[in-house]
Structure formats: C-alpha cells, structure tokens
Amino acid sequence: MNRFVVGVRANLQTFVRTPLNVVLALVLPLVVIEGWGQAMAGLPSMPTVEGIPLDLGRLLGAIFGVAIITGLMGLVQMISAREADRRLVQTGYAPRTLLATRLATLAGVTIVVAGVNFGVLWLTIDVEAPLFVFAFLALAGVVYAFLGALVGAVLPRLFEGSLVVVFLAMMDVFLSGDSPLAADVPDFVQYFPLYHPKELLQSAAFDGTFAAGDLAFVGGYLLVLLVLVTAVFGATMRTAGGWSA
Amino acid sequence: MDTTTAPTETLGGSKTLVRGNALEKTYGSRLPLGRSTPVLTGADIEVHAGEIVGIVGENGSGKSTLMKILVGVLDHDAGTVQRHGTVGWCPQEPLLYDRLTVSETFRLFGAGYDMTREEIDAAKQRLADELDFEQYLDYRVDQLSGGNRQKVNLSVALMHDPDVLMLDEPYTGFDWETYLRFWDMAQDLANDGTAVVMISHLIEERSRLDRVFEVRDGLVHDVTDEETESELRSDPEGEHE
Numbered sequence: 001m002n003r004f005v006v007g008v009r010a011n012l013q014t015f016v017r018t019p020l021n022v023v024l025a026l027v028l029p030l031v032v033i034e035g036w037g038q039a040m041a042g043l044p045s046m047p048t049v050e051g052i053p054l055d056l057g058r059l060l061g062a063i064f065g066v067a068i069i070t071g072l073m074g075l076v077q078m079i080s081a082r083e084a085d086r087r088l089v090q091t092g093y094a095p096r097t098l099l100a101t102r103l104a105t106l107a108g109v110t111i112v113v114a115g116v117n118f119g120v121l122w123l124t125i126d127v128e129a130p131l132f133v134f135a136f137l138a139l140a141g142v143v144y145a146f147l148g149a150l151v152g153a154v155l156p157r158l159f160e161g162s163l164v165v166v167f168l169a170m171m172d173v174f175l176s177g178d179s180p181l182a183a184d185v186p187d188f189v190q191y192f193p194l195y196h197p198k199e200l201l202q203s204a205a206f207d208g209t210f211a212a213g214d215l216a217f218v219g220g221y222l223l224v225l226l227v228l229v230t231a232v233f234g235a236t237m238r239t240a241g242g243w244s245a
Numbered sequence: 246m247d248t249t250t251a252p253t254e255t256l257g258g259s260k261t262l263v264r265g266n267a268l269e270k271t272y273g274s275r276l277p278l279g280r281s282t283p284v285l286t287g288a289d290i291e292v293h294a295g296e297i298v299g300i301v302g303e304n305g306s307g308k309s310t311l312m313k314i315l316v317g318v319l320d321h322d323a324g325t326v327q328r329h330g331t332v333g334w335c336p337q338e339p340l341l342y343d344r345l346t347v348s349e350t351f352r353l354f355g356a357g358y359d360m361t362r363e364e365i366d367a368a369k370q371r372l373a374d375e376l377d378f379e380q381y382l383d384y385r386v387d388q389l390s391g392g393n394r395q396k397v398n399l400s401v402a403l404m405h406d407p408d409v410l411m412l413d414e415p416y417t418g419f420d421w422e423t424y425l426r427f428w429d430m431a432q433d434l435a436n437d438g439t440a441v442v443m444i445s446h447l448i449e450e451r452s453r454l455d456r457v458f459e460v461r462d463g464l465v466h467d468v469t470d471e472e473t474e475s476e477l478r479s480d481p482e483g484e485h486e
Binding site: 090 | 316317318320332334336340341342344345349352353354355356357358359360361362365385401405
C-alpha cells in the first residue's frame with residue numbers, strides 16, 4: 001500500500017474527528033474578520049497612529065485568522081502524535097514520507113480554511129481580484145502552517161508552542177507591511193512571515209494587482225521553512241532502527 | 246554507538262537474532278545544573294531464535310531503556326547493537342493514534358511494514374479473532390477500554406509476523422482468558438522460530454521463560470538458574486521454588 005496516500009488519509013481522518021479543528025476552521029473566520037475590522041475601525045486617529053478603514057481592518061482580520069488557525073493546526077499536527085510517530089517510523093515509514101503526509105494534509109486543510117475566510121471576506125468587502133485574494137490568503141496560511149509545524153518540531157509542548165504561534169501571528173499582522181499601526185518599524189519586519197503575503201493580499205484586494213517580487217519572496221520563505229522543518233523533524237525522528245528483511 | 250543488521254551466528258543450534266554489546270546509556274539534563282542518570286553501564290545481551298526471554302529488574306533499573314535500545318527507538322551512548330530479521334515492538338504504553346479506528350490503525354501500520362491490503366486484512370482478522378477484539382474493529386482507539394487498547398497495541402507488533410518480538414509488559418489490562426491466550430500465542434511463535442523478548446514483573450511467569458535476564462546496577466545478568474534480587478526480597482525463604 002502506498003504509504004503517502006495511507007498517511008494523508010489517516011491525517012485527514014484524525015483532523016475531521018477533532019471537533020475543535022472543525023469549529024476553529026468554520027467559526028473563527030467570521031468572528032475574527034468582522035471583530036478585527038470593527039475593532040480597528042474603532043481606533044481613534046492620533047498623531048502617530050492613523051485610524052484603519054473598516055475594509056482594511058477586515059482584510060487584516062482575514063489574514064490573521066488564516067495565519068492563526070493554520071499555524072495552530074501545524075503545531076498540533078507535529079505535537080499530538082510525536083511518540084506514535086516514532087513507532088510508525090520504526091515500522092518502516094521514512095521520516096520524510098511521514099512529514100510529507102503531514103505537510104500535504106496541512107496544505108489541503110489550509111486551502112479549506114482560506115476558502116472559508118475568503119468567503120466571509122467577499123461578503124463583507126469589495127475585492128478587485130477575488131481569485132488572487134483567495135490564492136494569497138491560502139499562501140499566507142501555508143506559510144503559517146509550515147511555521148507552526150516548525151515550532152511544533154522544535155518545541156514539542158502544546159501550551160508553550162501555542163503561545164509562540166499566537167504572539168508571532170499578532171505581532172506579525174500588526175507590524176508587517178504597510179500597517180498604519182506600524183509607524184517607524186525597523187527594517188527587519190520585512191522578514192516576518194506575513195510581511196509579503198500581506199503586501200500581496202492588499203494589492204490584490206484594493207488594486208487588483210500584485211508585485212512578482214513579493215510572490216518570489218514568499219516562495220523562498222516557504223522553501224526555507226520546508227528545509228528547516230524537514231531537518232528538525234528528521235532529527236527528532238532519527239533512531240537506530242531499520243530492520244533487515 | 247553502532248547499530249547494524251549483522252549476519253547471524255549459530256549458537257547451540259539456534260540463530261542469534263539480537264545482540265547488544267557493552268551498551269551504555271545515561272539520561273542527561275539539558276539544564277546546566279540538571280542531574281545525569283546513568284542507566285546502563287556496559288550491558289550485554291543475546292537473544293536466539295525460538296526462545297522466550299524474560300527481562301526482569303526493579304523499577305528504574307533500565308529494562309525499558311534496554312529494550313528500546315535493542316528495538317532501535319532510543320539511541321545509546323556506547324556499545325553496539327546487532328539485529329537480524331524483522332522486529333515487532335509492543336511498548337508499555339500503547340503508542341497509537343487515538344482518533345483512528347482499529348481497522349485504520351492496522352492499515353496505517355501495515356503500510357509501514359510494507360504489507361499489501363490483503364495481508365493487512367488477513368492479519369487483522371487473525372489477530373482480532375485470536376485476541377478477541379473483532380467487535381471493536383470499527384471503534385476509534387480512544388473509545389476502547391484499556392485492555393482492548395493493549396490488544397491493538399500488541400497486534401501492531403505482531404501483524405507482520407516478525408522474527409523478533411520485543412514486548413514491554415504486553416499483557417497490562419488483559420483479562421485472565423486473554424492473558425492465557427497471549428501465552429499460548431507466544432509459545433506458538435517461539436515454536437515457529439520467533440525470538441520473544443519480554444519485560445516481566447511476575448514471578449509466576451518464570452516457568453514459561455526459556456531464559457531470564459535481570460537488569461541490575463547498569464548490567465544484564467543471566468539469572469535463569471537463580472533467583473533475582475526482587476525475588477529474594479519478596480521470598481527470602483525460597484518458598485516458591
């Protein structure tokens with residue numbers, strides 16, 4: 001039997017049988033997008049902080065919602081079955097195959113999460129290029145899913161890992177990109193995970209365009225994350241096993 | 246540290262399937278002032294085809310550590326491990342995926358063992374019948390009782406007919422009937438040439454074991470023909486003999 005296919009199917013079955021996952025994926029977008037939009041629009045304009053238009057607030061809410069859901073899912077995927085994973089590796093699964101099943105599952109779930117967020121967003125704001133908006137939401141989700149997986153591989157504790165993912169996502173969405181909240185932010189924020197996805201999303205939503213450089217940067221970012229998570233996961237699953245037939 | 250799948254040698258007419266030489270393992274702390282705990286300090290062990298070997302020892306003596314090193318799921322600091330043939334490992338705590346059903350669990354681990362769908366289904370039916378959990382095949386693992394979960398845990402180790410079976414207290418939670426059936430299975434497997442290595446705490450099981458090793462002071466002692474430290478403490482007059 002094909003290990004990859006069996007593994008992905010098992011991951012998906014595990015995912016849909018975890019009610020919290022389904023609730024998070026379906027309910028959180030509505031709450032976050034509208035809640036974030038209203039909260040941001042309600043901020044008063046001050047000398048150093050401009051008020052955020054409602055639509056931009058909703059857009060920020062959407063990318064935050066996607067990032068936090070997929071980041072936490074990536075984290076949980078790596079932590080929840082760590083010991084059972086080691087047993088599975090001992091039966092013959094290569095760590096890379098096992099990781100590939102996890103990341104493929106995450107990518108699939110991310111597309112669904114991005115779809116739900118996009119649906120809510122589309123109902124609340126007018127977007128210039130809907131297809132690109134959906135694609136860039138999904139891209140932001142994949143970045144955070146892989147990031148969550150990396151955090152889970154490095155820090156295999158649910159509470160601490162969740163704090164890292166949540167705080168990173170919040171800091172990211174506040175400081176990254178052309179945020180009115182981020183006056184005089186240092187240059188290094190352009191290396192934050194959501195900096196370029198947010199640029200892509202804003203351009204696609206409000207102008208109907210995007211910069212190829214941003215897209216290339218996100219692709220490179222994903223590649224680096226992939227290399228890192230593969231290396232860390234491989235190291236944690238490394239054993240002296242390996243049976244001769 | 247070295248691990249190989251070495252060619253076998255014949256010892257007394259039976260093949261050596263697992264050999265651990267001068268194994269050392271210390272659990273260290275990553276914190277600067279943390280404590281290091283040496284567990285194995287030069288343990289030697291050999292297991293041959295067709296025998297049932299018991300590993301005994303006090304709590305914390307290093308039995309599970311030794312087994313994990315022999316299986317290959319735990320790295321050792323020094324020494325060598327040689328294995329020949331396929332290995333089935335039944336850990337003390339069931340290491341399964343809680344939200345998968347029993348059938349899905351067989352499919353996942355069977356794919357790991359590179360078994361065909363037909364082989365997996367045949368193994369599932371055979372083991373479910375032998376260990377009496379046929380009615381739970383569509384239940385999720387987290388919906389099973391402790392005993393039934395342990396049956397699935399054991400079945401995952403057995404499903405590919407391994408040459409070496411490593412069992413860490415495999416009968417925890419079994420009812421008496423299942424416990425007896427388990428020993429019949431172990432004996433049948435040994436008769437067919439499988440090496441069965443089992444961590445055990447029960448003195449009553451001695452008669453079922455071909456050889457007994459005690460893990461004590463970081464070393465492995467062959468105590469097949471003598472009483473273990475814990476037996477001497479619990480039975481100072483030697484009454485159970």
